[in-house]
Amino acid sequence: GENVEQHPSTLSVQEGDSAVIKCTYSDSASNYFPWYKQELGKRPQLIIDIRSNVGEKKDQRIAVTLNKTAKHFSLHITETQPEDSAVYFCAAEGSARQLTFGSGTQLTVLP
């Protein structure tokens, strides 16, 4: 089955700096890669996703890149703000539509 590795597990950045979270996956058949943000006590919220027919997608301060050959994808947050502090999960969609998640990254943006 699919295996998704996520790094780092914790990340602290100064407000205004950039943050990068990286994930690798094992199943070359996976074609859909969402990223979720989970604030403390709240539901995981889909913030951006990418499909395998594109290499990069951007939405304001958030961007995701995908390298299908190397089977890795990354989340980039620029100009970080304190409200970006949360746990971020990457995921890969399997053939049966289920998501396999990474172990999560606790991002802390220091004011």
Add this chain to the structure above:
Amino acid sequence: EAGVTQFPSHSVIEKGQTVTLRCDPISGHDNLYWYRRVMGKEIKFLLHFVKESKQDESGMPNNRFLAERTGGTYSTLKVQPAELEDSGVYFCASSPMMGRTLNEQYFGPGTRLTVT
């Protein structure tokens, strides 16, 4: 449009008791998924319904877990009898069957289950 809702938000039960969790998906979403996050680890897939049918239940840990989705609307997940290792946060998610957003899974707030 209302999002995915789950009930209860928190449940504390003793080992050996039974608990039933409920999920109401977004209206019109035929796909319904159950996931679980245990002890701060990754979110793990449990099972997937398409309407009332179980499409994939490969993630269900054992036969103490029973999921139903009668009528293809809301779903229940029953744990009987509960064990200590069942503690965690149970999430439900839903997605449409077709359209531009068919891959996008929208999560509920979760039910935090504590087995003592």
